[in-house]
Amino acid sequence: MQQIHKSHLQKKFQCLTEGITKQGDARLLHEIYTALYITEGGRGEVNDEHEVRQIERTSCREAARGRPINCSDVFKPLSGQYKPIRRVLTKGVAGIGKTVSVQKFILDWAEGKENQDIHFILPLPFRELNLMKEKKLSLVELIQHFFPEITDPRFFSGLEHVMFIFDGLDECRLPLHFNSNPRCCDVTEPVSVDVLLTNLIKGNLLPSALLWITTRPAAANQIPPECVDQVTEIRGFNDPQKEEYFRKRISDENLASRTITHLKSSRSLYIMCHIPVFSWITATVVERTSAELGSVEMPRTLTQMYTHFLIIQTSMKNEKYTERKERDEEMIFKLGKLAFQQLEKGNLIFYEEDVRECGIDVTEASVYSGVCTQIFREESGLYKGKVFSFVHLSIQEFLAALYVFLCFSNKERNMPDQQQTSQLSALFRAATLHDLHTTAVDLALQSGNGHLDLFLRFLLGLSLESNQNLLRHLLPQTRSQSQSSEQTAQCVKQKIRDQDTSDRKINLFYCLNELNHHAVVEDIDRSSGTLCVDMLLPGEWETKRFLFEIPKEQLDEFDLQKYIKTPEEDLTELLSPDEVLQKLVPVVTTSTSAR
Template identity: 35%
Template sequence: MSPAQSYKSMTSEENSDEMRDEDRSPTRYKQETSIQRGFHQSVEVKSKDDVSDPSDEPEINENLNKIKHPSVTVAFTFKAICKTLEQLSDFQLLQFKSILWKDYPQSFNIPPQTLDMVDLVDRLLECYSLEESLHLTRTILTKIGQKSALELLETLCIRNEVRYELCQSLRKIYGEVSEDLAMEGEKRPFDDVFVCPTITSTSNNGPNTEHEVLTIEKLHSNSKPAKMLTTRDIFPSKSDDVRYGNLVFFTGVAGSGKSMAVRRLILDWVEERSHKHVDFLFPLPFRDIKQFEGKEVSIVDMIQTFYPETAKLRRKDFSNEDCKILFIFDGLDEYNGELDFHNISYIIDEICSVSLQKIVVNLMRGRLLYRSLFLVTSRPQVKGCIPWDTSHKRIEMRGFSDPEKDEYFKKRLKDADQAARVIAYISSYKTLRIMCHLPLFCSLVADECERIFREQGIQAELPKSITYMYTKLMLTLMRQHRKFRAPDRTPEEERNFLMKLGKLAFDMLEKDSFKITKYQWTDLDISDREAVINSGLCTQYLVAPFVLHQEEYVSFLHPTMQEYLTALYAILSYRNLGKNIFEQPTKNKFKAMFKGHKEMEMYKCAVEKSLLCEDGKFDFVLRFLFGLSAQTNQDLLESLYTSPLKCPNFIEEATALIMKKIRENQYPNRTSNLQQCLVELDF
């Protein structure tokens, strides 16, 4: 490729505003040999009569090469000088060439006036080191009084240094990931373990409703065809639709992989695999910026707190149109401040110190740093977190497809035999396979299987109970809630919340319902923020039955999570309150006549209720109910109980009850579910 073609390829619309290091040199010479050439050395030497005395030439600082910054590369230097010289008029460029010919004639075998700009820069880099070339350009621009061009070159150099140091920081922060959720395991390169979940161009798709027993219709009415996206498509350099502005709202249920997708986007930018039109990328997770609550701070102060290397940037670097900045605010659901879009005053000054609430609101309104790009991730919100008149685009994380589930386990478990066993294991349990659409659930399964392999060997038997994995999922979400969203929450408050949510799950199942409207929700004594945002056990989405009408709906994370919470509610109600939720109302008046109401009575009532429901809507509740009584689950849920288990021989009695029902064979089409109850009891 000729120098002119090389330059043209590098100044395409995709890369016009960036100074990037590349594997191949953009000039005619070979990088490895040319940058080692000494001062005043050239490929072609003119005759002695044409060469002036070197003593008459301006000297170049001998220490330039000793202070070389690692960000100064061949690609950057070539593009920076070309971009600078582009700012000159034809006459000014001629002045530049004339001084170059006068002061450094032996560098050229012909007068540089005959060279076009690309060949001129090409020749400079052949004759001088990168630092010398930049210094020489600065010197001549100063001589011809081109302050604006000189300032541009200085700006490009500063931005290039900051970008390099920023990339080093981001690579260190996001380049490795721990293999287990406790973040205490061996760290591995992110690229070695990451599998990109499914991202769609439409939102409000509702939860995954795939079920092993029931046929549940989709809980949304999103008629727009979904386009499959990757993280590289979130902010394309050329947007087909400019209506959405610079704000992208990235939603997904708890555990769907939003933060991991953000990490993918960050590392792709660092390694120049995507978003090359972005000059700077600043991740500012809400989990981290919450430290500024109650303080006066500016957005620039926040950036420099987390990324000190940005102190070199000038104010204009944050507001110039030729400097594209991408901000990533991960986890809006963890921000507890009120988003008052009506009463909070506007701010447009990036160095103005105000409250964190003002900064967040003005960023959402597109008032602060309006030339920048913003990616905000969050769990689905019940209340609008973006004003209706703000242009934005919504995309949604949908979790893993079936091929992605297998790919995850192959990457996560380094041993191929172990990975094959785990894939076969989840495939043998349809519900586990379905729930692995959540990357978080996949991680929990992998953690448990790795522990078993480590302690018992590769041939060890993997858990038969699906209840155990649901308990782990529920507790993981609740512990994240307590740690990051409500650290002062007491176990009693947590228990009461689960009781209320479990009662709602039970009442909805009784009515064959898997969703509830916002208007119905307001009648409940449950915080929508606790259910949807904080705990992540529920999700919210919009349904548009008519063109100009939208309704907000709330449903559980998955229909089986609704059934699990129903079973948990049944056990907590009996163990803590002595209440049997499956008991028929007609029996309640006789309850006081019996002392020492046995726990097995609740299970008998549950079995009868499940068998009498021909549609099988309580089949999974029954499986979870027996599974929760196994010792492994009892140990995990110990903090939720106010009294110990009263029946020491419960497992034997429960097993006998199920076996009796199977032998009676009164409901032959329900035998399979009864056998699954035995599996949950580890029989």
């Protein structure tokens, strides 16, 4: 029975479909898998900041902080630990690789490579358990429902030698009443799934069974601290792992090298590559664009990257599904509306009624699997249902920003109900593009945890004519917004001056990047010949002010040679020559000519 179970798990988990399902491009996990950076994760405390902000902060920590842990060793005690580890809680932001790590753990076990002291591994994702929350059944019945190959009664008398994996606690729709749920110690007693889970975790049911729970940081506190023996954190790819991933993922070696070099030149993109899903999006854009055009101009901003990704996924869908009921423009608008409404509610997953509420045919949504993933069990049985989610939170935020932009650019046709009372409804009352931008900036700054940071970056980026030109192939009825972004950029610069906290300043700097303002030239004092530049350096968390003393006669011509120091003169500069030259771009652009 164990071998049959391993065989089933091996078939289910041996392939990895990155980001999407039903697209037929699954690859063997062993071919594409890149080890992730996993460390001790503290006490399971909650972090409700925007997850991209968490990633940006993590990228600035020293890599050595926290003891690294191999994926296969999460249940092994670390040095200095003596009590056995039964319950592990693994944190990580959306798309960072929690589910893939679980998949690798299961596959290695099923293939006989790791953790063979475990007799059975039983993966039970929360998004599937949600569909059974109204039912009463015993633990035996629950196991037999998900794993029909386990039929031998002897299995249920030796359940202590099993591991349960509950993936996606942040998607849990069960109440998990640890304090008020009744005690249950009998594996044959029918109770609610919620009661089964809380008693398993507390140790009333199967006190020797191993439990592995994965979650986004914002949901970590749903498990009481006394019910967790070890907390780990998945931090995604570190810098060497990013390179390893792109060299595995992009078959053209030269293209992979160019991609890595380009990403290193863009701080915002390189930081996002900590997230494996974003690395996949980047590789998809680069490979597809290169294949179609023969050469590729790498996207320099997040908005460019996600615009290309949307275009690619739509074209791939058109190749596969030639008979369509709806035009691309209509479907993207509806998906944008769904993304916006769920962003307002703070939802990452949603169900059929949410999808239908936005006028989307559930079967049509599955056609757009590159943008909206459909996950459901199709086997016969009592518990069926469909759970939807966008491939990643950042795609949901991009589509939400695109929805707001489309509403603004086609007010007569698209403007939503003015009776909305949510905080974000203020966006739809904007009279001009600049009003829309300033309203969005203010709303983002009012959000203390940064939940609108990425949404704001995308909304500002969509105002650039270059991005609108890209979209026009996909959304031909979208009106051009030719208003200069300079007014918005000046507004963002003023907000930077007004902010006290580094986090908010930094997101505003990235907003300027989306507007093609790569540094803030605060002001040139021609009387003293001083140029003041505020910018963010790679590897730095605080914004820096640079003062360049330039004599009046040299304001029209900048000569780099006069500002070069020898190593003996300056032992503190740790930037490479290329990075130094990048920092001088604002100085050069203020001069009529430059040497």
